Amino acid sequence: MLEDQKIEYDQDNSIGWGLRSQMKSGIRIAVIGGGSSYTPELISGLLDVDDLAIEQVTLVDIPEGRDKMEIIRAFCQRLIDHSNKKFILQATCNRHQALADADFVLSQFRVGGLNARARDESIPLKYGVIGQETVGAGGFASALRTIPVALELARELEELNPAAWLINFTNPSGMITEALLRYQGIRTIGLCNVPITIERTIAEALHVSPDVISIDFLGLNHLSFARHVYVQGKDITPLVLEFLKNMSQEAVKNSVANIPKETWAPYLLDAVPMIPNPYLQYYWNTDVMLRKQLADIENGKGTRAIQVMAIEAELFKQYQNPQQVTLPELLMQRGGAYYSTVAVMLMESLALNKRREMVVNVKNDQALDVLPADSVVEVPAVIDGRGARAITMEPVPLEVKGLIQQVKAYEQLTIEAAVEGHRGKALAALLTNPLVPSSEIAHKILDDILRENAAYLPQFAS
Numbered sequence: 001m002l003e004d005q006k007i008e009y010d011q012d013n014s015i016g017w018g019l020r021s022q023m024k025s026g027i028r029i030a031v032i033g034g035g036s037s038y039t040p041e042l043i044s045g046l047l048d049v050d051d052l053a054i055e056q057v058t059l060v061d062i063p064e065g066r067d068k069m070e071i072i073r074a075f076c077q078r079l080i081d082h083s084n085k086k087f088i089l090q091a092t093c094n095r096h097q098a099l100a101d102a103d104f105v106l107s108q109f110r111v112g113g114l115n116a117r118a119r120d121e122s123i124p125l126k127y128g129v130i131g132q133e134t135v136g137a138g139g140f141a142s143a144l145r146t147i148p149v150a151l152e153l154a155r156e157l158e159e160l161n162p163a164a165w166l167i168n169f170t171n172p173s174g175m176i177t178e179a180l181l182r183y184q185g186i187r188t189i190g191l192c193n194v195p196i197t198i199e200r201t202i203a204e205a206l207h208v209s210p211d212v213i214s215i216d217f218l219g220l221n222h223l224s225f226a227r228h229v230y231v232q233g234k235d236i237t238p239l240v241l242e243f244l245k246n247m248s249q250e251a252v253k254n255s256v257a258n259i260p261k262e263t264w265a266p267y268l269l270d271a272v273p274m275i276p277n278p279y280l281q282y283y284w285n286t287d288v289m290l291r292k293q294l295a296d297i298e299n300g301k302g303t304r305a306i307q308v309m310a311i312e313a314e315l316f317k318q319y320q321n322p323q324q325v326t327l328p329e330l331l332m333q334r335g336g337a338y339y340s341t342v343a344v345m346l347m348e349s350l351a352l353n354k355r356r357e358m359v360v361n362v363k364n365d366q367a368l369d370v371l372p373a374d375s376v377v378e379v380p381a382v383i384d385g386r387g388a389r390a391i392t393m394e395p396v397p398l399e400v401k402g403l404i405q406q407v408k409a410y411e412q413l414t415i416e417a418a419v420e421g422h423r424g425k426a427l428a429a430l431l432t433n434p435l436v437p438s439s440e441i442a443h444k445i446l447d448d449i450l451r452e453n454a455a456y457l458p459q460f461a462s
């Protein structure tokens, strides 16, 4: 059994390297943003998998995040010690070393931490505009900060270890994946936990195993639709839609804990007969969501980032308790349900050439007829040792075509603005976003974003 010993960081900011065996005997994973409070869920998922021989997991974070990472490492080591499965766990601030050594690099970092997310959420609200982590002007600000850092990570990986897979959870996941595929040559697949959460929620409601369900998803990350739901090959979409139409507010399961609970109006589901991703609430029920966000500010709860800070403070206390050897219940209050499940499924298929269908963020090719072939979409793809290939879907229905194309244009303008530090493209991106109501407001929001994020946006400095 590996001991949960307190290992001092050495001069190059690493710990645990002495534990590493010289002979490679299995999969090596590097987790960028390893100090995240979500990491224990990932480790727990890796401990549950049988056929993937994991040799080591290396948590990587920036020096400012070292204390948090140490708490996470120590807790995760306890999870390992109390499980039947063993692998080496180490933590380092030396990204180079970790990248050079990995088969899989899991990216889950947040540039500027929760403080930056809190600013992303509160700036738009000042102007009566939705303030959210990944969609609208909040997601835009996050993308400007994150894209250059993600590209730098990919450049380093390409130089050190071009055979590795980069699995991207870093938000806004679709845009980051598209930037990586557009500007870098590394092997990248983007992931999100929402499609599998929708699938598991439907399976639970129908009292069937998720293994017999398959869903035709179409769209973009946090802007997708389950067009057909099949149980053992039989299309049961009308049944699921009926179920949703009759669902009372109380019965809504908080399938994605970070979004306020809301039902879908029957008239909406009649008009657009697909199961919308919960994030569609921001696009189709903007007024209701905005009222909820403003009410949270009024009643002192604060934006989601502020709420998450409070949850995290308590989570970290529990992680530090030596008696805590299982995942705390409190993790359920975070939005990341099933994120380790999709990560493990994907790594299994890639490493073992185990062919399966999964919803991922991947190059469109011919999957969605209304988007360019080189743009990134969130659709079912065939995964095996060669990577992910998007499955061609039926033509995108007119009812959602415009929204998907508009948001894709916004995403592409944002990516170009982030890479080039181009203020005009940044403003055009915000203007194109359906959640931003006018050019004057877009201009004001952009001014605030650039000013409040100046330390993270050197590309806009001139």
Ligand code: G6P
Binding pocket: 133, 134, 171, 192, 193, 194, 256, 257, 258, 304, 308, 333, 334, 335, 336, 337
């Ligand atoms: C969902 C989304 C993630 C997002 C998370 C936020 O899982 O798919 O992209 O980061 O929720 O959850 P939080 O608890 O941090 O608000």
